Amino acid sequence: MESLAFGRQLPHIVAPPPGPASMKLAAELAEYESPNVTYLSSDFPVFWEEAAGANVRDVDGNIYVDLTAAFAVAGAGHAHPRIVAAVQAQAARLLHGMGDVxxxxxxxxxxxxLAEIAPGDLKRSVLANSGAEAVEVALKTAVLATGKPRVLAFHGGYHGLTFGALSVSSREDFSSPFRSQLAVNAVFADYPDPYRSQSGSEAGAGRALEQVEVLLDAPGSAGTIGAILVEPVQGRGGDVVPPDDFLPGLRRICDERGLLLVLDEIYTGFGRTGRWFACEHWDVVPDLMVVGKALTGGLPFAACIGTDAVMNSWPRSTGEAIHTSTFLGHPLGCAAALASIAVLRDERLVERSAEMGGWLLQRLSTALRSHPNVGDVRGLGMMVGIELVRDTESRQPAPELVGRVVVEALRKGVLILGGGIHGNVISLSPPFTTTEEQLALATNVIVATIEAF
Known part of the structure; x- marks a missing residue:
């Protein structure tokens, strides 16, 4: 039988990970990199050498099935040939331009x-080099459009680690060392989590929306908040899918109060949830939307997209743009994004994300629903979270169990990530091109590892 092409292969471990080559690189990395950047231990990480489709090969020759898509970036699969060819052709013609000149x-x-594919009447963009930078653009745009300096954001939300993005993210573990330098420009409301809600899904949405209105009217906040910033589905916060009434309720509040609705679709956009953009699940169109990650499938590139009315609040350039960067609109990122959009459309990968994500969610829910350490299995499309708890009665988070699953899966050739505000969620975001065989084997590994507790 002809062997499967790299990209469609099942795991093949030749040196127990991390192997000697990875361990040697880890020792060297520890010597030269700031100690906070890469987590290093005796069983983590492995160093990647090559990737294609849903496969990763490390420097020791181990082949893995990747259920992370490298932080949800490789929606079209690692190194999709059409994206690679587009980048190579663009690099041969023009490697760098002068983006705003x-x-x-x-x-x-x-x-x-972007104007053609974005929902509703979102038409004008400011390009960026990362998702966090796109969030910075959105925050600046909101100030220009509303004249109000503050935003309402949500607990559990993650929008990046630059100063502006960090100030609207509610992660104290990231922000506390820099609190003295961060602007106090955000008010935080509770994001409705159906699993954690004590009053049911839609009741949880109603309570969350009521809290939003209370915070908007609170002394010190009234009249100072110009926008609501939210992830349609929380990503790093634990793959939390809100109740169906939540996003439409935020849209209503913004319309009634003259606020901007800003959606962070960096994680969820370009097919991750089984729609081009997650907001389409609820027929909600924002005033501003930030995108990145799967937009290019692998190059640093992002955008903030808005309506004419909102984006025209920026003054016309007189020769000195008040927001730009050396690499704005980088030609390689532009070429990769064009190719990625074409691949997602032509190969119907957004539809495949919905189909395979539904299978993945059902398989995990069925296999794990009665396990005493599994509190919840949830998701949309190829964005699935498994929340682990000490017991289902107390629902106390069990991050140590997630760590065990991540390491054991790595040993068996499956790449997964931990997530959630308590670190107790197994976060799965496979490439949309992952084969049925790869996905079945990888889920079997995860289920068997959890059942072995």
Missing amino acids: HPPAVKVEILRA
């Missing part, structure tokens, strides 16, 4: 493509 021609193409 003499722009590369391909910049106009991606701006047009």
Whole structure:
């Protein structure tokens, strides 16, 4: 039988991970990199050498099935040939341009493509080099459009680690060392978590929306908040899917009060939840939307997209743009994004995300629903979370169990991540091209590891 191409293979471990080559690189990394960046231990990490489709090969020759898509970036699969070819062709023609002075021609193409694919009347974009930078653009745009300095964001939300993005993320573990330098420009409301709610899903949404209105009217906040910033599905916060009434309720509040609704679709956009954008599940159109990750499938590139009315609050450039960067509209990022959008459309990968994600959620729910340490299995499309607890009665988070599953899965050739505000969620975001065989084997590994507790 002809062997499967790299990208469609099942795990193959030749050196128990992390192997000697990975361990040697880890020792060298520890010597040269700031100690906070990469987590190093005796059983973590492995160093990647090559990736394609849903496969990763490390420096020791081990082949893994990747259920992370490298932080949900490789939606079209690692190193999709059409994306690689587009980047190579663009690099041969023009490696770097002058984004806000003499722009590369391909910049106009991606701006047009984003306007065509974005929901509703979102039309104008500011391009960025990362999701966090796109969030910075959204925060600046909100101030210009509303004249109000503050935003309402949500507990459990994650929007990046630059100063502006960090100030609207509610993660104390990230922000506390820099609290003295962070602007106090955010008010935080509870994000409705159906599993953690004591009053049912829709009741939880109603309570969350009531709290939003109370916070908007609170002394010190009234009249100072111009926008609501929210993830349609919380990503790093634990793959939390809100009740169906929640996002439409935020849209209503914004319309009634003249606020901007800003959606962070960096994680959820471009097919991750089985729709092009997660907001489409609830027929909600924002005023501003930030996107990144799977937009290119692997290059640092992002965008903030808004309506004409909102984006035209930026003054016309007189030769000095008040928000730009050296690599704005980088030609390689533009080319990769155009190719990624074409691949997602032509190969119907958004539809595949919905189909395979539904299978994944059902398989895990059925296998784990009665396990005493599994509190919840949830998700949309190829964005699935398994919340582990000490017991289902107390629902006390069990992050140590997630760590055990991540390491054991790695040993068996499956790449997964931990997440959630308590670190107790197994977060799965496979490439949309993952084969049925790869997904079945990987889920069997996860289920068997959890059942072995």
